[in-house]
Amino acid sequence: MSEQFRRAVEKYVRPAAPVTNAERAWPGRTITSAPRWLSTDLRDGNQSLANPMSPQRKLRMFRLLTSMGYREIEVGFPVASRDDHDFLRLLIEKDLIPDDVRISVLVQARDELIRRTVESLEGAPRATIHIYNATSPQFRRVVFGMDRAECKELAVQSTRLMLKYADRTLAGCDLGFQYSPELFNDTELDFSLEVCEAVMDVWQPGAGRPIILNFPTTVERSTPNVFADQIEYMDRGLSRREHVCLSVHPHNDRGTGVASAEMALLAGAQRIEGCLLGNGERAGNVDLVTLALNLFSQGIDPGVDFSDINEVRRVVEECTRIPVHPRHPYAGDLVYTAFSGSHQDAIKKGFDERKRTGATAWEIPYLPIDPGDVGRTYETVVRINSQSGKGGVAYVISSHLGLNMPRDLQLEFAELVQARADAEGGPISADRIVELFTREYVTRPLLPVPLPPPGVSVVVHVDGAAFEVGAVRTDAVERVKERLAAWRIDLRAVHRTGTGLAHTGGTGVYAELRTGDRPLWGVAVDDDVETAILAAVRSAAARLGRTAERSRSTAPLARAS
Structure with a gap:
């Protein structure tokens, strides 16, 4: 660590916890329902873009939000730019706002700006006017040169002006x-409460006349538990609480915006403002995708539709011109992908157990939600590279071909795949793995096979319900044994490995041919068990001509046909 960096830390002051509350209740609570959502993608998100959205991109984002089920949408800061004003007018004049959607506009606590904002809403069927002013000691002193009384009066007077102009226009x-x-x-905190009470005295919230009081972590500075304490203080201290919607607007400067939002819900918040995929100033607003799917993963209906996460991501990327990180929770390219061999093995076993038991609850290792629920496919769950183990390749073969390979075959094939990954560099696609498996272990039925030397034995592993194995050998086994004896191959045993192929309902057979210490495997699938066994043995026998070294490498794969 450089000495300069070591000294630099001394200029940062740790924020003191503003609440000392031995009776805090929020740590013992759980979230049981979704909050009200407000999307500020078109306001806070848009103003943070190096290239703000064009009217066409704004309209596309607005339509995405309404189609997903967002019913409160902050559409802009109409006095901040001509584009924001014109987009608002477009929505109103072209009747583009769905009947169950309420738009919101933001304005600073200044007379002229409030008047123009109210006028920009003329003709809107439903709208919320959002007024704000900075209340922190630093801004009162450094930016505005106000004391507490003057700061509170600014909020109160702005509310009066909004009501006056709205009576004329709206x-x-x-x-x-x-x-x-x-x-x-x-x-x-006592000043925040004092200002909010003064604002409510003007608005007079009551039955049919609610107010939204919104508490932002404008620049995130403290740990999320501190914010939760602050929200619980407001939740307990506000009068007319039944007519107040307590809203939060977390930012992500410390990377804990999601935690701040969730803890705020525990502390009494009822509404969350944020952006899809966390767009916004500096490190962004709180991510509405992560928040909603966190609820979804715990069996709570989030009230918004993420059944096509790829489309949501595509529209957001096109509108913001900002790519989504491949590791972004729920939406990234790699979040339903396992590279680690141990992870792949656990995922495969989880899917196998789910299929075996017919379980309805989702309990798959390393996958907090079913990728299919958000429009992602199981084929992308596992990618194979040189770090992958047998579980990954076994999952790919199972999911694509319906084959439940014996463990020893899994180990052997994993070695071949890893060798191929090392040779080619980078991960190997599922389609490529299936191709390698087919070339290595499956032989065309008409391929001539040299007669093996004497002393070759085979153990057959049957993957299918069509073949019953018992203490007494069936006629089918006897017929197969006679056919193999003619090929100078001794059938030693028959084992069951599965209950049928998921994709075809046929019978898969894995022939473990031994002519020394190392087995040679062959695979075949057919509706008829005898045909499948003979084809699998033929496939294994076809590999007898290869040297042990060549069977370990991937070089023979290109010549097998």
């Missing part, structure tokens, strides 16, 4: 009101 609008003490997480 008589036919179902108008809602939201107030945010900006930099709430850096503001004295």
Whole structure:
């Protein structure tokens, strides 16, 4: 560590926990239902883009949000830019707002800006006006030169002005009101409560006239538990609580925006503002995708539709021009992919157990949700590289061909795949693995096979319900044994490895041919068990001409046919 970096840490002050509450209740609670959601993709998310959205991109994002089920959408800051104003007017004048969707617009606590914002909403059927002013000591002192009384009066006067202008312009609008003490997480809690109470005295929330009080971690500075304490303080201290929707707007500067939002819900929050995939200023707003699918993974309906996560990601990437990281929770390219051999093995066993038991509850190792529920496919769950083990290749063969390979065959084939991965560099696709398996172990029925030397034996492993194995050999076994004897091969034993092929319902056979210490495997599938056994033995016998070294390498794969 450089000395300069070591000294630099001294200029940062650890925030003191603002609440000393021995009676805090939120740590013992659990989340049991989804909050109200507000998407601020078109406002907070858009203003953070190096290349803000065009009207076409905004409309595409708006339609994505409404199709997913978002019913509160902050569509812009209409006095901040002509583009925001014109987009708002487009939505209103072209009647593009669904009947169950409420749009929201943001405005600073300034007279002229409030008037113009109200005017921009003329003709809107339903809308929320969101007013904010910074309340933290630093901003009061450094930015605005205000004391506490002046800061509170600014919030109160802005609320009065909004009501005055709305009475003139928005008589036919179902108008809602939201107030945010900006930099709430850096503001004295008693002052935040005092300002909110003063604002409510003007708005007069009551039955049929709620208010949204929104508390942002404008710049995230503390651990999430501190924010939860702050929210619980407001939840307990606010009057007219039954008419207040307590909302939070977490940012992600410390990388804990999701934790802050979830702990805030435990502490009494009812509504969360954020962006799809965490877009927003600096490190972004809290990620609505992660929050919703965290609920989904615990059996709680999030109230929004993520059944096609790839489409959500594609639209967000196109609208924001920001790529989604491959490790992004739930949406990234690699989040349903296992490279580790031990992980792959556990995943395969989980799927096998689920199939065997017919379980309905989702309990698959390393997969918190079923990829199929969000429009991802099982084929992308496992990718094979040089670090992969037998479980990964076994899963690929099982999922693509329906074959349940014996363990020794899994080990042998895993060696071949890893050798191929080392030779080619990088992961091997599932289709390539299936191709390697077929070339190495499956022989065309008409391929001539040299007669093996004497003393060759075979153990047959049958993967299918069509063949019953018992203490007394069946006529089928006797016929197969006679045929193999003519090929100078002794049938030593027959084992069952499965109950049928998932994809075809046929019978798979794995022939373990021995002519020394090392087995040679052959594989075949057929509806008729005798045909499958003979074909599998033929496939194994065809490999007798290869040297042990060549059977270990992937070189013969290109010549096998």
